[in-house]
Amino acid sequence: MLEWQQQQQQQQQQRQQSKAIDSTAACPSTVAVLSPPQVCRAAAVDDIAEQHQQQQPTASQAVPAVEALQQQQQQLQQQAEVLQQLSFSHRHGLHDSQGRLMLKNLTLPELEEWCCAVGEDPRRALQIWRWLYYDNNWVASLQDTLGKQNGFSQRFIDKAQQLASVDGGLLLEQVAAAKDGTTKLVFKLTEGEGAGGSVEAVLIPMTHRRGSRKHITLCVSSQVGCAMNCQFCYTGRMGLSGNLTTAQIIEQMVVACRVLAADPSADASITNVVFMGMGEPLHNYEAVMAAVEVMCQPLGLHMSHNKVTVSTVGLVDVLERFAASSNVQLALSLHATTDEVRDWIVPVNRRHNLAALTAVLRQHYGTGNAAGRRVLVEYTMLAGVNDSLQDAQRLVALLEGVDAKVNLIMFNPFQGTRFKPSTIEQVLAFRSVLIQAGRICTIRDSRGDDEMAACGQLGNPALSSKAAPILPPPLQFEHVLA
Numbered sequence: 001m002l003e004w005q006q007q008q009q010q011q012q013q014q015r016q017q018s019k020a021i022d023s024t025a026a027c028p029s030t031v032a033v034l035s036p037p038q039v040c041r042a043a044a045v046d047d048i049a050e051q052h053q054q055q056q057p058t059a060s061q062a063v064p065a066v067e068a069l070q071q072q073q074q075q076l077q078q079q080a081e082v083l084q085q086l087s088f089s090h091r092h093g094l095h096d097s098q099g100r101l102m103l104k105n106l107t108l109p110e111l112e113e114w115c116c117a118v119g120e121d122p123r124r125a126l127q128i129w130r131w132l133y134y135d136n137n138w139v140a141s142l143q144d145t146l147g148k149q150n151g152f153s154q155r156f157i158d159k160a161q162q163l164a165s166v167d168g169g170l171l172l173e174q175v176a177a178a179k180d181g182t183t184k185l186v187f188k189l190t191e192g193e194g195a196g197g198s199v200e201a202v203l204i205p206m207t208h209r210r211g212s213r214k215h216i217t218l219c220v221s222s223q224v225g226c227a228m229n230c231q232f233c234y235t236g237r238m239g240l241s242g243n244l245t246t247a248q249i250i251e252q253m254v255v256a257c258r259v260l261a262a263d264p265s266a267d268a269s270i271t272n273v274v275f276m277g278m279g280e281p282l283h284n285y286e287a288v289m290a291a292v293e294v295m296c297q298p299l300g301l302h303m304s305h306n307k308v309t310v311s312t313v314g315l316v317d318v319l320e321r322f323a324a325s326s327n328v329q330l331a332l333s334l335h336a337t338t339d340e341v342r343d344w345i346v347p348v349n350r351r352h353n354l355a356a357l358t359a360v361l362r363q364h365y366g367t368g369n370a371a372g373r374r375v376l377v378e379y380t381m382l383a384g385v386n387d388s389l390q391d392a393q394r395l396v397a398l399l400e401g402v403d404a405k406v407n408l409i410m411f412n413p414f415q416g417t418r419f420k421p422s423t424i425e426q427v428l429a430f431r432s433v434l435i436q437a438g439r440i441c442t443i444r445d446s447r448g449d450d451e452m453a454a455c456g457q458l459g460n461p462a463l464s465s466k467a468a469p470i471l472p473p474p475l476q477f478e479h480v481l482a
């Protein structure tokens, strides 16, 4: 067969497949019951109506405009009723300010559920998914797929845009590169609990053996500010302004992918994701775990479960859930070896003390556990506070029976802090105690601190109206902070 005939046949088949999807009948599970209008969605439609009124259309224009608005209002009302019955309806921040579902909040099975519920073929879900996440697509609008191979028809785009949005609820405002190659991405929130506030993500290139592929770690935020008030953390000074949605967490990664792709010198893609930016991930559990599932979907952002790390200060009850249901990596921010010091510098310890915390670790990350799980213990070295050799010995004892690797973090000072970093000699001596006890122990360099992109330096307390209190130290530490 001639080559052009083959091409014609392929194009014909593609047209028929596309038509088949477009004309698919409603899924049997479609719910078509109308509900009373939800206040926010009705308000959003009223806003749109008001804007249209302000434009003062001619009489002939006004009729179709009003009809279109009524149609959209009706569709949103129908969708509201449908969504209430879907498995993910309990998650916060699913809709934008116009009442449309933000599709980046959904995992692939949830997207299939939604497609089915609004009368589309569930295969649509994979088509949307691939345009959002796969093969360097990362489209910002369904319209961007128009006319492209496997793109959407105008009919579907018109329908989808009435009900849903692929916007992630974040606007990239600033890209700040530090001298060591670390890049901080500053986003403004356009939707959700923290709308108007900002969050940050950090791209951290890692140097490895000569000739090996460059690795890049993306550190993402899970909240606007943080409620945990760790005393050595700049973000903690902000207090909590709101939880990020799954879409806003995913958008950080999608934008980071776009930034890397646009930089020919980067020559690498994201190899690791760590939830160590602003916020306590387990304090926003549902949104974070859905984001983890989106990141690890092989047909999308395809991160390995071994390369995604969720960090926590130790919310013991949620940690139990996490350990029982997730196979991504865990990092525990420990930072102290006595309840007295931890009650001060990691105040959540007053609710979940060291005994409770280490009991959970032994249960789920015990030495020789069947799943081969290991926890990464993060320990920020604060001069005169938690860096003595007795602390190192207590740390060895605390981790007895736990499969743990210890990561010592050089403290990154910020304006207004009274803590000082430990000397490198003290850090090395501390590490020696752990190594002699048979522990793997690494020292994390300070990365990106000239652009306030280093660990514990994200955010801006000056912009927060909920600044957290500075806690008085136990008496014996007064002189250390003087």
Ligand code: SF4
Pocket: 226, 227, 228, 229, 230, 233, 234, 235, 236, 237, 277, 278, 279, 280, 313, 333, 456
């Ligand atoms: S160290 Fe983490 S948990 Fe603690 S205040 Fe900072 S961001 Fe929150």
